[in-house]
Amino acid sequence: MKENLFVFDLGGSSIKYGIWEAEKLHPLGAVATPESWNKMKQLLADKLSEYPGKNIKGVAISCPGSVDLEEGIVYGTSAIPYIHRFPVRRELEDFFGLPVSLQNDANCAALAEVWMGNAKSVKNACFVIIGSGIGGAVIADGKLQSGAHLFGGEFGYQIINDQTLLTLSEAGSPVTMANNFTKWIADGHRYEGKEVFELAEAGNSLAEKMVNDLYDSLSIGIYNLQLCFDPERILIGGGMSGRPDLIEQLQQRVGRLLTKKGAGDLDFDLKPCRYFSDSNMLGAIYQFHLENRQ
16 A cells, blocks of 8 residues: 555544555654544644645544444544544545545454454454453454444443443453452552552452453453354454463463353464554554555
């Protein structure tokens, strides 16, 4: 893909941006997410104007929410409420005077892996993206499956406990785990997920229980995906996927569930994603290519 593109990854707290040039992504920085749509548009335009002479041919955007690719509208809900339910792509194309592509952020993370990551060699895969919630994506025959109602890959909505209606997004998120740990300890310190894992490794009993519950919840979700979709590979993304023990823990626990439920002969393939911090931008670039290739 030889066109020079400007790339944005829209998040609830920050906007990352970069340039795709000479067939390589060049991350440029990040800024705080604006508080309104007009300020968002102006911010994106300002960043574009800072790099004249780059012969930019289009703008590729990763964003939260359920993206209707045909209409260029973001449905559902997200941490950026003002980007929803209007023709956002058309408005941006008019504003920039350039073609624009939009894709859901979890789908972008999956597309990055399909394009040049750990899903490049497989036709059918599921992605579990672990963050403040659980995102996901389904790849069938090498293509992203958005579903009839744009909910394809919304694995975080799985109900893990039928009594409390706890979902996988709630039970499998290290952010939620850390918030719950902070409430239980109540020592005035706001804990991060990394700290809870470190405390568990040091023998803190509450941290150990919470980490164990987190792994168990993720394993139940992955077990469900494996039996429902029977993909060649399940890939784990998000910041937590960099933990050295994560894949081993999940493999063991999913294996035990499969054996317990009579599917122990099923040979499942679980791997981390190759790309982390830049995956959303890389996937957005690939989405632009898919929409604009000749």
